Amino acid sequence: MTVAPCAPEAAFSPIVFSALDTGPARDIEPLFAAAGSYVFSNASAFRMDEDVPLLIPELNPDHCALLPVQQAKRGWRGAIVTNPNCTTVMLAAPLAALQARFGLDAVMVTSMQAISGAGYPGVSALDIVGNVIPYIRNEESKVESESNKILGTLVRNGSAASVVAAPFVVSATCTRVPVIDGHTLTISVRLKTKASLEDLVDAFRTFEPKTAAYDLPSAPSRFLALLAAEDRPQPRKDAEEDGGMRITVGRLRTCPILDFKFVSLGHNTERGAAGASVLNAETALAMGFVPSTV
Structure with missing residues:
Protein backbone atom coordinates (compact mmCIF):
# COMPACT_ATOMS: atom_id res chain seq x y z
CA MET A 1 0.00 0.00 0.00
CA ASN A 85 -26.41 9.61 6.15
CA CYS A 86 -26.50 5.86 6.81
CA THR A 87 -29.81 6.13 8.66
CA THR A 88 -31.45 8.22 5.95
CA VAL A 89 -31.05 5.39 3.43
CA MET A 90 -33.19 3.03 5.54
CA LEU A 91 -35.83 5.76 5.84
CA ALA A 92 -35.90 7.13 2.30
CA ALA A 93 -36.21 3.72 0.63
CA PRO A 94 -39.62 2.73 2.04
CA LEU A 95 -40.81 6.35 1.98
CA ALA A 96 -40.14 6.46 -1.77
CA ALA A 97 -42.56 3.59 -2.36
CA LEU A 98 -45.25 5.39 -0.37
CA GLN A 99 -44.56 8.85 -1.75
CA ALA A 100 -44.89 7.60 -5.31
CA ARG A 101 -48.23 5.90 -4.70
CA PHE A 102 -50.00 7.94 -2.01
CA GLY A 103 -47.98 11.06 -1.21
CA LEU A 104 -46.60 11.74 2.27
CA ASP A 105 -47.69 14.36 4.80
CA ALA A 106 -45.77 13.53 7.99
CA VAL A 107 -43.19 10.99 9.17
CA MET A 108 -42.02 10.06 12.66
CA VAL A 109 -38.94 7.85 12.96
CA THR A 110 -36.83 6.41 15.76
CA SER A 111 -33.53 4.79 14.84
CA MET A 112 -31.69 2.04 16.68
CA GLN A 113 -28.23 2.40 15.20
CA ALA A 114 -25.41 -0.14 15.27
CA ILE A 115 -22.13 0.62 16.99
CA SER A 116 -20.16 0.20 13.74
CA GLY A 117 -21.81 3.41 12.58
CA ALA A 118 -19.78 5.32 15.14
CA GLY A 119 -16.53 4.40 13.37
CA TYR A 120 -13.29 3.36 15.04
CA PRO A 121 -12.65 3.33 17.99
CA GLY A 122 -16.39 4.04 18.25
CA VAL A 123 -18.40 3.91 21.46
CA SER A 124 -16.72 2.76 24.67
CA ALA A 125 -17.72 -0.76 25.68
CA LEU A 126 -18.52 0.53 29.16
CA ASP A 127 -21.01 2.95 27.61
CA ILE A 128 -22.78 0.65 25.12
CA VAL A 129 -22.86 -2.88 26.60
CA GLY A 130 -26.28 -3.46 28.16
CA ASN A 131 -27.27 0.12 27.35
CA VAL A 132 -28.99 2.43 24.87
CA ILE A 133 -27.57 5.89 24.20
CA PRO A 134 -30.46 8.21 23.25
CA TYR A 135 -28.38 10.84 21.45
CA ILE A 136 -26.08 10.90 18.42
CA ARG A 137 -24.57 14.29 17.66
CA ASN A 138 -26.00 16.03 14.55
CA GLU A 139 -27.75 12.83 13.42
CA GLU A 140 -31.37 13.84 13.82
CA SER A 141 -31.10 17.03 11.77
CA LYS A 142 -29.56 15.04 8.89
CA VAL A 143 -32.32 12.43 8.95
CA GLU A 144 -34.98 15.14 9.11
CA SER A 145 -33.74 17.02 6.05
CA GLU A 146 -32.04 14.57 3.68
CA SER A 147 -35.06 12.46 2.70
CA ASN A 148 -36.85 15.57 1.45
CA LYS A 149 -34.01 16.35 -0.94
CA ILE A 150 -33.62 12.74 -2.09
CA LEU A 151 -37.34 12.39 -2.81
CA GLY A 152 -37.56 15.88 -4.28
CA THR A 153 -38.36 16.68 -7.91
CA LEU A 154 -35.69 17.56 -10.44
CA VAL A 155 -36.71 20.69 -12.34
CA ARG A 156 -34.95 21.60 -15.61
CA ASN A 157 -34.84 25.04 -17.16
CA GLY A 158 -32.70 24.94 -20.30
CA SER A 159 -29.18 24.03 -19.21
CA ALA A 160 -30.04 24.68 -15.56
CA ALA A 161 -31.38 22.10 -13.13
CA SER A 162 -32.43 22.15 -9.49
CA VAL A 163 -34.21 19.96 -6.97
CA VAL A 164 -37.44 21.03 -5.31
CA ALA A 165 -37.59 19.26 -1.96
CA ALA A 166 -40.49 16.95 -1.18
CA PRO A 167 -42.91 18.81 1.14
CA PHE A 168 -43.51 16.25 3.91
CA VAL A 169 -42.16 16.81 7.42
CA VAL A 170 -39.93 14.36 9.32
CA SER A 171 -39.45 14.13 13.10
CA ALA A 172 -36.51 11.93 14.12
CA THR A 173 -35.03 10.47 17.28
CA CYS A 174 -31.68 8.71 16.83
CA THR A 175 -30.22 6.25 19.34
CA ARG A 176 -27.18 3.98 19.56
CA VAL A 177 -27.76 0.35 20.55
CA PRO A 178 -25.44 -2.64 21.24
CA VAL A 179 -25.74 -4.18 17.76
CA ILE A 180 -22.62 -4.61 15.60
CA ASP A 181 -24.04 -4.00 12.10
CA GLY A 182 -27.46 -2.97 10.86
CA HIS A 183 -29.59 0.10 11.60
CA THR A 184 -33.22 -0.58 12.56
CA LEU A 185 -35.87 2.13 12.23
CA THR A 186 -39.42 2.31 13.53
CA ILE A 187 -41.41 4.55 11.18
CA SER A 188 -44.92 6.02 11.35
CA VAL A 189 -46.41 7.87 8.38
CA ARG A 190 -49.40 10.01 7.54
CA LEU A 191 -50.31 9.78 3.86
CA LYS A 192 -51.72 12.42 1.54
CA THR A 193 -54.41 10.09 0.18
CA LYS A 194 -56.42 7.34 1.83
CA ALA A 195 -55.06 3.81 1.52
CA SER A 196 -55.62 0.38 2.96
CA LEU A 197 -53.06 -1.92 4.50
CA GLU A 198 -53.27 -4.05 1.38
CA ASP A 199 -52.49 -0.98 -0.73
CA LEU A 200 -49.26 -0.43 1.22
CA VAL A 201 -48.30 -4.09 0.91
CA ASP A 202 -48.71 -3.78 -2.84
CA ALA A 203 -46.75 -0.51 -2.94
CA PHE A 204 -43.78 -2.07 -1.15
CA ARG A 205 -43.81 -5.34 -3.08
CA THR A 206 -44.16 -3.80 -6.54
CA PHE A 207 -41.74 -0.90 -6.09
CA GLU A 208 -39.33 -0.78 -9.02
CA PRO A 209 -35.86 0.75 -8.59
CA LYS A 210 -35.10 3.41 -11.18
CA THR A 211 -31.72 1.85 -12.00
CA ALA A 212 -33.05 -1.55 -13.12
CA ALA A 213 -32.13 -0.93 -16.77
CA TYR A 214 -28.45 -0.24 -16.04
CA ASP A 215 -27.43 -3.67 -14.66
CA LEU A 216 -25.09 -2.13 -12.09
CA PRO A 217 -22.56 -4.53 -10.52
CA SER A 218 -23.18 -3.43 -6.93
CA ALA A 219 -26.98 -3.20 -7.17
CA PRO A 220 -28.91 -5.73 -5.10
CA SER A 221 -31.08 -8.30 -6.85
CA ARG A 222 -33.95 -6.91 -4.79
CA PHE A 223 -33.73 -3.36 -3.47
CA LEU A 224 -36.76 -3.27 -1.16
CA ALA A 225 -38.21 -6.40 0.47
CA LEU A 226 -41.31 -6.69 2.62
CA LEU A 227 -41.35 -9.54 5.16
CA ALA A 228 -44.57 -11.00 6.59
CA ALA A 229 -43.10 -12.59 9.74
CA GLU A 230 -44.08 -10.69 12.89
CA ASP A 231 -40.56 -10.76 14.34
CA ARG A 232 -38.68 -9.48 11.28
CA PRO A 233 -36.60 -7.72 10.14
CA GLN A 234 -33.70 -8.35 12.52
CA PRO A 235 -30.09 -7.13 12.07
CA ARG A 236 -28.63 -10.60 12.71
CA LYS A 237 -30.92 -12.31 10.18
CA ASP A 238 -31.54 -9.67 7.52
CA ALA A 239 -28.85 -6.98 7.39
CA GLU A 240 -26.50 -9.03 5.18
CA GLU A 241 -29.09 -9.81 2.47
CA ASP A 242 -27.87 -9.12 -1.07
CA GLY A 243 -24.38 -8.34 0.19
CA GLY A 244 -25.75 -5.82 2.65
CA MET A 245 -27.32 -3.72 -0.12
CA ARG A 246 -31.00 -4.61 0.43
CA ILE A 247 -33.48 -2.62 2.53
CA THR A 248 -35.90 -4.86 4.42
CA VAL A 249 -39.29 -3.74 5.74
CA GLY A 250 -41.59 -5.56 8.16
CA ARG A 251 -44.20 -5.24 10.92
CA LEU A 252 -46.47 -3.21 8.65
CA ARG A 253 -49.66 -2.27 10.50
CA THR A 254 -52.09 0.58 11.10
CA CYS A 255 -51.12 3.41 13.45
CA PRO A 256 -53.64 4.87 15.96
CA ILE A 257 -52.01 8.32 15.76
CA LEU A 258 -50.83 8.62 12.17
CA ASP A 259 -51.97 6.23 9.39
CA PHE A 260 -49.49 3.33 9.24
CA LYS A 261 -46.30 2.17 10.95
CA PHE A 262 -43.56 -0.31 10.10
CA VAL A 263 -39.93 -1.28 10.70
CA SER A 264 -37.09 -0.75 8.22
CA LEU A 265 -33.62 -2.29 8.36
CA GLY A 266 -30.42 -1.94 6.36
CA HIS A 267 -26.70 -2.55 6.67
CA ASN A 268 -25.19 0.74 7.77
CA THR A 269 -21.65 0.27 6.43
CA GLU A 270 -22.63 -1.40 3.14
CA ARG A 271 -25.96 0.09 2.01
CA GLY A 272 -25.43 3.12 4.22
CA ALA A 273 -21.82 3.99 3.42
CA ALA A 274 -19.13 2.21 1.36
Whole structure:
Protein backbone atom coordinates (compact mmCIF):
# COMPACT_ATOMS: atom_id res chain seq x y z
CA MET A 1 0.00 0.00 0.00
CA THR A 2 1.26 3.45 -0.92
CA VAL A 3 0.42 6.30 1.47
CA ALA A 4 0.47 9.76 -0.11
CA PRO A 5 -0.58 13.26 0.93
CA CYS A 6 -4.31 13.92 0.45
CA ALA A 7 -3.85 16.35 -2.43
CA PRO A 8 -4.56 15.94 -6.16
CA GLU A 9 -0.99 16.69 -7.17
CA ALA A 10 0.22 13.83 -4.98
CA ALA A 11 -2.51 11.23 -5.53
CA PHE A 12 -4.71 12.15 -8.49
CA SER A 13 -7.32 9.67 -9.68
CA PRO A 14 -10.23 10.29 -12.06
CA ILE A 15 -12.58 8.66 -9.52
CA VAL A 16 -12.10 9.32 -5.81
CA PHE A 17 -13.97 7.77 -2.90
CA SER A 18 -13.97 10.00 0.16
CA ALA A 19 -14.65 8.86 3.72
CA LEU A 20 -13.27 12.02 5.32
CA ASP A 21 -14.83 13.71 8.31
CA THR A 22 -16.97 16.73 7.46
CA GLY A 23 -14.38 19.40 8.27
CA PRO A 24 -11.51 18.01 6.18
CA ALA A 25 -13.95 17.01 3.43
CA ARG A 26 -15.10 20.60 2.96
CA ASP A 27 -11.51 21.67 2.32
CA ILE A 28 -10.09 18.67 0.46
CA GLU A 29 -12.88 17.32 -1.77
CA PRO A 30 -13.19 20.56 -3.83
CA LEU A 31 -9.45 20.42 -4.58
CA PHE A 32 -9.86 17.03 -6.24
CA ALA A 33 -13.06 18.08 -8.05
CA ALA A 34 -11.36 21.21 -9.39
CA ALA A 35 -8.43 19.10 -10.60
CA GLY A 36 -10.80 16.85 -12.59
CA SER A 37 -11.66 14.04 -10.17
CA TYR A 38 -15.20 12.80 -9.71
CA VAL A 39 -15.46 12.59 -5.93
CA PHE A 40 -17.97 10.15 -4.45
CA SER A 41 -18.29 11.26 -0.87
CA ASN A 42 -19.64 9.70 2.29
CA ALA A 43 -19.14 13.00 4.15
CA SER A 44 -22.00 15.36 5.01
CA ALA A 45 -20.09 18.51 4.00
CA PHE A 46 -21.83 19.07 0.63
CA ARG A 47 -24.94 16.90 0.88
CA MET A 48 -27.41 19.75 1.13
CA ASP A 49 -25.72 22.10 -1.37
CA GLU A 50 -28.25 22.85 -4.09
CA ASP A 51 -25.95 21.81 -6.95
CA VAL A 52 -24.68 18.56 -5.38
CA PRO A 53 -26.58 15.28 -5.94
CA LEU A 54 -27.59 13.50 -2.74
CA LEU A 55 -27.96 10.12 -4.33
CA ILE A 56 -29.71 6.83 -3.69
CA PRO A 57 -29.52 5.48 -7.24
CA GLU A 58 -32.65 3.34 -7.05
CA LEU A 59 -34.66 6.42 -6.03
CA ASN A 60 -33.25 9.54 -7.70
CA PRO A 61 -30.66 8.81 -10.42
CA ASP A 62 -32.02 11.77 -12.40
CA HIS A 63 -30.45 14.06 -9.79
CA CYS A 64 -27.12 13.33 -11.49
CA ALA A 65 -28.27 16.08 -13.88
CA LEU A 66 -27.05 18.51 -11.21
CA LEU A 67 -23.45 17.62 -12.07
CA PRO A 68 -23.11 19.81 -15.20
CA VAL A 69 -24.73 22.65 -13.24
CA GLN A 70 -22.23 22.13 -10.43
CA GLN A 71 -19.30 22.14 -12.82
CA ALA A 72 -20.45 25.31 -14.58
CA LYS A 73 -21.16 27.12 -11.33
CA ARG A 74 -17.93 26.19 -9.58
CA GLY A 75 -15.59 26.02 -12.55
CA TRP A 76 -14.61 22.41 -11.82
CA ARG A 77 -13.54 19.82 -14.38
CA GLY A 78 -14.69 17.09 -12.00
CA ALA A 79 -17.57 17.04 -9.52
CA ILE A 80 -18.82 15.88 -6.12
CA VAL A 81 -21.58 13.31 -5.60
CA THR A 82 -22.72 12.48 -2.07
CA ASN A 83 -24.52 9.57 -0.47
CA PRO A 84 -26.85 10.18 2.48
CA ASN A 85 -26.41 9.61 6.15
CA CYS A 86 -26.50 5.86 6.81
CA THR A 87 -29.81 6.13 8.66
CA THR A 88 -31.45 8.22 5.95
CA VAL A 89 -31.05 5.39 3.43
CA MET A 90 -33.19 3.03 5.54
CA LEU A 91 -35.83 5.76 5.84
CA ALA A 92 -35.90 7.13 2.30
CA ALA A 93 -36.21 3.72 0.63
CA PRO A 94 -39.62 2.73 2.04
CA LEU A 95 -40.81 6.35 1.98
CA ALA A 96 -40.14 6.46 -1.77
CA ALA A 97 -42.56 3.59 -2.36
CA LEU A 98 -45.25 5.39 -0.37
CA GLN A 99 -44.56 8.85 -1.75
CA ALA A 100 -44.89 7.60 -5.31
CA ARG A 101 -48.23 5.90 -4.70
CA PHE A 102 -50.00 7.94 -2.01
CA GLY A 103 -47.98 11.06 -1.21
CA LEU A 104 -46.60 11.74 2.27
CA ASP A 105 -47.69 14.36 4.80
CA ALA A 106 -45.77 13.53 7.99
CA VAL A 107 -43.19 10.99 9.17
CA MET A 108 -42.02 10.06 12.66
CA VAL A 109 -38.94 7.85 12.96
CA THR A 110 -36.83 6.41 15.76
CA SER A 111 -33.53 4.79 14.84
CA MET A 112 -31.69 2.04 16.68
CA GLN A 113 -28.23 2.40 15.20
CA ALA A 114 -25.41 -0.14 15.27
CA ILE A 115 -22.13 0.62 16.99
CA SER A 116 -20.16 0.20 13.74
CA GLY A 117 -21.81 3.41 12.58
CA ALA A 118 -19.78 5.32 15.14
CA GLY A 119 -16.53 4.40 13.37
CA TYR A 120 -13.29 3.36 15.04
CA PRO A 121 -12.65 3.33 17.99
CA GLY A 122 -16.39 4.04 18.25
CA VAL A 123 -18.40 3.91 21.46
CA SER A 124 -16.72 2.76 24.67
CA ALA A 125 -17.72 -0.76 25.68
CA LEU A 126 -18.52 0.53 29.16
CA ASP A 127 -21.01 2.95 27.61
CA ILE A 128 -22.78 0.65 25.12
CA VAL A 129 -22.86 -2.88 26.60
CA GLY A 130 -26.28 -3.46 28.16
CA ASN A 131 -27.27 0.12 27.35
CA VAL A 132 -28.99 2.43 24.87
CA ILE A 133 -27.57 5.89 24.20
CA PRO A 134 -30.46 8.21 23.25
CA TYR A 135 -28.38 10.84 21.45
CA ILE A 136 -26.08 10.90 18.42
CA ARG A 137 -24.57 14.29 17.66
CA ASN A 138 -26.00 16.03 14.55
CA GLU A 139 -27.75 12.83 13.42
CA GLU A 140 -31.37 13.84 13.82
CA SER A 141 -31.10 17.03 11.77
CA LYS A 142 -29.56 15.04 8.89
CA VAL A 143 -32.32 12.43 8.95
CA GLU A 144 -34.98 15.14 9.11
CA SER A 145 -33.74 17.02 6.05
CA GLU A 146 -32.04 14.57 3.68
CA SER A 147 -35.06 12.46 2.70
CA ASN A 148 -36.85 15.57 1.45
CA LYS A 149 -34.01 16.35 -0.94
CA ILE A 150 -33.62 12.74 -2.09
CA LEU A 151 -37.34 12.39 -2.81
CA GLY A 152 -37.56 15.88 -4.28
CA THR A 153 -38.36 16.68 -7.91
CA LEU A 154 -35.69 17.56 -10.44
CA VAL A 155 -36.71 20.69 -12.34
CA ARG A 156 -34.95 21.60 -15.61
CA ASN A 157 -34.84 25.04 -17.16
CA GLY A 158 -32.70 24.94 -20.30
CA SER A 159 -29.18 24.03 -19.21
CA ALA A 160 -30.04 24.68 -15.56
CA ALA A 161 -31.38 22.10 -13.13
CA SER A 162 -32.43 22.15 -9.49
CA VAL A 163 -34.21 19.96 -6.97
CA VAL A 164 -37.44 21.03 -5.31
CA ALA A 165 -37.59 19.26 -1.96
CA ALA A 166 -40.49 16.95 -1.18
CA PRO A 167 -42.91 18.81 1.14
CA PHE A 168 -43.51 16.25 3.91
CA VAL A 169 -42.16 16.81 7.42
CA VAL A 170 -39.93 14.36 9.32
CA SER A 171 -39.45 14.13 13.10
CA ALA A 172 -36.51 11.93 14.12
CA THR A 173 -35.03 10.47 17.28
CA CYS A 174 -31.68 8.71 16.83
CA THR A 175 -30.22 6.25 19.34
CA ARG A 176 -27.18 3.98 19.56
CA VAL A 177 -27.76 0.35 20.55
CA PRO A 178 -25.44 -2.64 21.24
CA VAL A 179 -25.74 -4.18 17.76
CA ILE A 180 -22.62 -4.61 15.60
CA ASP A 181 -24.04 -4.00 12.10
CA GLY A 182 -27.46 -2.97 10.86
CA HIS A 183 -29.59 0.10 11.60
CA THR A 184 -33.22 -0.58 12.56
CA LEU A 185 -35.87 2.13 12.23
CA THR A 186 -39.42 2.31 13.53
CA ILE A 187 -41.41 4.55 11.18
CA SER A 188 -44.92 6.02 11.35
CA VAL A 189 -46.41 7.87 8.38
CA ARG A 190 -49.40 10.01 7.54
CA LEU A 191 -50.31 9.78 3.86
CA LYS A 192 -51.72 12.42 1.54
CA THR A 193 -54.41 10.09 0.18
CA LYS A 194 -56.42 7.34 1.83
CA ALA A 195 -55.06 3.81 1.52
CA SER A 196 -55.62 0.38 2.96
CA LEU A 197 -53.06 -1.92 4.50
CA GLU A 198 -53.27 -4.05 1.38
CA ASP A 199 -52.49 -0.98 -0.73
CA LEU A 200 -49.26 -0.43 1.22
CA VAL A 201 -48.30 -4.09 0.91
CA ASP A 202 -48.71 -3.78 -2.84
CA ALA A 203 -46.75 -0.51 -2.94
CA PHE A 204 -43.78 -2.07 -1.15
CA ARG A 205 -43.81 -5.34 -3.08
CA THR A 206 -44.16 -3.80 -6.54
CA PHE A 207 -41.74 -0.90 -6.09
CA GLU A 208 -39.33 -0.78 -9.02
CA PRO A 209 -35.86 0.75 -8.59
CA LYS A 210 -35.10 3.41 -11.18
CA THR A 211 -31.72 1.85 -12.00
CA ALA A 212 -33.05 -1.55 -13.12
CA ALA A 213 -32.13 -0.93 -16.77
CA TYR A 214 -28.45 -0.24 -16.04
CA ASP A 215 -27.43 -3.67 -14.66
CA LEU A 216 -25.09 -2.13 -12.09
CA PRO A 217 -22.56 -4.53 -10.52
CA SER A 218 -23.18 -3.43 -6.93
CA ALA A 219 -26.98 -3.20 -7.17
CA PRO A 220 -28.91 -5.73 -5.10
CA SER A 221 -31.08 -8.30 -6.85
CA ARG A 222 -33.95 -6.91 -4.79
CA PHE A 223 -33.73 -3.36 -3.47
CA LEU A 224 -36.76 -3.27 -1.16
CA ALA A 225 -38.21 -6.40 0.47
CA LEU A 226 -41.31 -6.69 2.62
CA LEU A 227 -41.35 -9.54 5.16
CA ALA A 228 -44.57 -11.00 6.59
CA ALA A 229 -43.10 -12.59 9.74
CA GLU A 230 -44.08 -10.69 12.89
CA ASP A 231 -40.56 -10.76 14.34
CA ARG A 232 -38.68 -9.48 11.28
CA PRO A 233 -36.60 -7.72 10.14
CA GLN A 234 -33.70 -8.35 12.52
CA PRO A 235 -30.09 -7.13 12.07
CA ARG A 236 -28.63 -10.60 12.71
CA LYS A 237 -30.92 -12.31 10.18
CA ASP A 238 -31.54 -9.67 7.52
CA ALA A 239 -28.85 -6.98 7.39
CA GLU A 240 -26.50 -9.03 5.18
CA GLU A 241 -29.09 -9.81 2.47
CA ASP A 242 -27.87 -9.12 -1.07
CA GLY A 243 -24.38 -8.34 0.19
CA GLY A 244 -25.75 -5.82 2.65
CA MET A 245 -27.32 -3.72 -0.12
CA ARG A 246 -31.00 -4.61 0.43
CA ILE A 247 -33.48 -2.62 2.53
CA THR A 248 -35.90 -4.86 4.42
CA VAL A 249 -39.29 -3.74 5.74
CA GLY A 250 -41.59 -5.56 8.16
CA ARG A 251 -44.20 -5.24 10.92
CA LEU A 252 -46.47 -3.21 8.65
CA ARG A 253 -49.66 -2.27 10.50
CA THR A 254 -52.09 0.58 11.10
CA CYS A 255 -51.12 3.41 13.45
CA PRO A 256 -53.64 4.87 15.96
CA ILE A 257 -52.01 8.32 15.76
CA LEU A 258 -50.83 8.62 12.17
CA ASP A 259 -51.97 6.23 9.39
CA PHE A 260 -49.49 3.33 9.24
CA LYS A 261 -46.30 2.17 10.95
CA PHE A 262 -43.56 -0.31 10.10
CA VAL A 263 -39.93 -1.28 10.70
CA SER A 264 -37.09 -0.75 8.22
CA LEU A 265 -33.62 -2.29 8.36
CA GLY A 266 -30.42 -1.94 6.36
CA HIS A 267 -26.70 -2.55 6.67
CA ASN A 268 -25.19 0.74 7.77
CA THR A 269 -21.65 0.27 6.43
CA GLU A 270 -22.63 -1.40 3.14
CA ARG A 271 -25.96 0.09 2.01
CA GLY A 272 -25.43 3.12 4.22
CA ALA A 273 -21.82 3.99 3.42
CA ALA A 274 -19.13 2.21 1.36
CA GLY A 275 -21.45 0.16 -0.85
CA ALA A 276 -23.67 3.18 -1.45
CA SER A 277 -20.74 5.28 -2.65
CA VAL A 278 -19.55 2.59 -5.06
CA LEU A 279 -23.09 2.23 -6.42
CA ASN A 280 -23.26 6.01 -6.91
CA ALA A 281 -20.11 5.87 -9.01
CA GLU A 282 -21.46 2.99 -11.10
CA THR A 283 -24.68 4.94 -11.67
CA ALA A 284 -23.04 8.20 -12.70
CA LEU A 285 -20.77 6.30 -15.08
CA ALA A 286 -23.62 4.24 -16.58
CA MET A 287 -25.72 7.38 -17.13
CA GLY A 288 -22.88 9.19 -18.89
CA PHE A 289 -22.28 11.88 -16.28
CA VAL A 290 -18.77 10.55 -15.67
CA PRO A 291 -16.70 10.20 -18.86
CA SER A 292 -16.31 6.57 -19.87
CA THR A 293 -12.61 7.21 -20.48
CA VAL A 294 -12.00 7.22 -16.73
